[in-house]
Amino acid sequence: MLLIYTQKVTPRIIYVFKHICTHVLGIPIKFTSKIEEFIAHDGAKLSYGRQALGNEFFIQKVDLLMEQGFSELEIKVQPWDDTIGFFPLPEASDLPFDIFAASFYLLSRYEEYLPHVKDEDGRFPAAESLAYQESFLQKPVVDIWALKFRDILLDRFPNLEFSDRKYKVGTIIESNHTYIFKNKGFLRSFIGLWFDLFKLNLGKVGDRLQVWIRVKNDPLDIFEDLIDLIKEHKIYMLFMFQLSDFSIHDRNISHNRIPHRAVIKSVADYAKVGLLMGYYAMEEVKSLRKEKLRLEEIIHSPIEHAMNSQYNLRLPDQYNNLSELEINNDHSMGYPDNPGFRAGTCTPYLFYDINMEITTPLRVHPYAFHSNVVEKLTKTKLREDIARMLLEVKEVRGTFRAVFSNHDFSDYADNKLHYSLLKQIHEID
Incomplete structure (x- = not known):
């Protein structure tokens, strides 16, 4: 079990930590805001805050998971080994990026709540997305980050239990x-037939007639x-x-x-x-x-x-x-x-x-x-x-x-x- 300390356990923190730790990695987790309980815990533990409390795995938080609602964010995507990351953290953090805030940004579709230009069908176009603009659309970065996090965590706590999932x-x-053609009703079928004739689409005319007389599916x-x-x-x-x-x-x-x-x-x-x-x-x-x-x-x-x-x-x-x-x-x-x-x-x-x-x-x-x-x-x-x-x-x-x-x-x-x-x-x- 991984004990997670944060000064305030917000709905966003519960959501994204459960997704990455429990649903993706199969690591049981527990949250606490009590420093005494966290320090006394002798198993795997992680703190998510402004500064480390001791020798635990420490991730310095960004503000996104502590906030409510949405607002414009300045995001700078940077390389991280063979992948990318955003929301960079100082060297004091055991991860160079706040992958939990970044994962929340992507999973919640945060950017789709913000003002954007829709396409002709009223959709949020790929070109408006951070993933498209920064060329990582074809990479499942949330899952890649989760596995990198697991490997780094296991270096610190080799006895931590997790489960492998299947592709x-x-x-x-x-x-x-x-x-x-089938079961369209007389009027719709009649209009469709004349439309095909008008466009000289004789192949469709033949198919339509054969379907009608049930000699073709x-x-x-x-x-x-x-x-x-x-x-x-x-x-x-x-x-x-x-x-x-x-x-x-x-x-x-x-x-x-x-x-x-x-x-x-x-x-x-x-x-x-x-x-x-x-x-x-x-x-x-x-x-x-x-x-x-x-x-x-x-x-x-x-x-x-x-x-x-x-x-x-x-x-x-x-x-x-x-x-x-x-x-x-x-x-x-x-x-x-x-x-x-x-x-x-x-x-x-x-x-x-x-x-x-x-x-x-x-x-x-x-x-x-x-x-x-x-x-x-x-x-x-x-x-x-x-x-x-x-x-x-x-x-x-x-x-x-x-x-x-x-x-x-x-x-x-x-x-x-x-x-x-x-x-x-x-x-x-």
């Missing part, structure tokens, strides 16, 4: 449109192929289905359509299923509740996983809505247009609400790769970036998550490339 990899399949119905991969290679996939009301923003088929429900039920027999939130569900808890109940009624089990279909996170409101409805796992933390680690980590973590200064029950599962980048990078660059990030995650024994859509594996996309990337991520021959 994991998984894929999320998002389905904004379960079908492209709908091109987006690739779920059986992915289930076969799961069965054969025992890989982890999480399927996100959208069950919104039809609108200008959400254009999936009705949740009442029997084939739509059948696909979801079939997938749920072999893989985890979650909710891909529609446009209004991301804004209103009432719409989110309605979509959640629809999916639960189809799969006959509670919904534990959700994802923002537009990735325009409004922190902390959207996460608080999920927590209110007891959806305790979110998979939206990443940049759909840039490979990398948006929160600086490859470890699932509890979300900290800076407005309320509390640790929420919502567990955030960050992803590092989204198939949206396929059209923006060369094949060589794609494979190199994925290989590099996979290696980074393996070295810290973290969790690598990638996001694809069912459209990626259809005939209307470069499905061979997407399958090859999927197999690269899961290391399937």
Whole structure:
């Protein structure tokens, strides 16, 4: 057990020390503000304050974990061995950087609370982030810092117990449109047919007619192929289905359509299923509740996983809505247009609400790769970036998550490339 002394035990200190020490490193910890208790302790101990109390492991704190709310911070990123760090500390500290304050800054998405320029979709763009600007976006620095901290700590306290974790990899399949032609209704199908004819897209016209007369499967119905991969290679996939009301923003088929429900039920027999939130569900808890109940009624089990279909996170409101409805796992933390680690980590973590200064029950599962980048990078660059990030995650024994859509594996996309990337991520021959 590691005893941690700090003059004031704040919610931020509890949050980030528990994440790094307990969740990442598997080191049991206890906090104290009593100097007598700390000095009397003869086991591993760490003080986090202005000055050391004795011969303990000492980290000189910066003010971030003692504050409330948010304000503009001046951050200077500097080299640290083979990685980087920020919030530098004087030589008296046993660590050259306050990795706990830096980790809190990244995990809480502190910078997303500050004024910033949103992209055309209302999202916090990667280019606005410290990680992108300082070229460490593709490194899970929070996990790297944690392991460096563990090694330095073990030099001081070789008998300190910790646990090793295992490297994991998984894929999320998002389905904004379960079908492209099937079950769309007469009016939508008729308009779609004339639109394809007007654009002289005769291939789609032929596909549409064959789907209608049931001599061909709908091109987006690739779920059986992915289930076969799961069965054969025992890989982890999480399927996100959208069950919104039809609108200008959400254009999936009705949740009442029997084939739509059948696909979801079939997938749920072999893989985890979650909710891909529609446009209004991301804004209103009432719409989110309605979509959640629809999916639960189809799969006959509670919904534990959700994802923002537009990735325009409004922190902390959207996460608080999920927590209110007891959806305790979110998979939206990443940049759909840039490979990398948006929160600086490859470890699932509890979300900290800076407005309320509390640790929420919502567990955030960050992803590092989204198939949206396929059209923006060369094949060589794609494979190199994925290989590099996979290696980074393996070295810290973290969790690598990638996001694809069912459209990626259809005939209307470069499905061979997407399958090859999927197999690269899961290391399937």
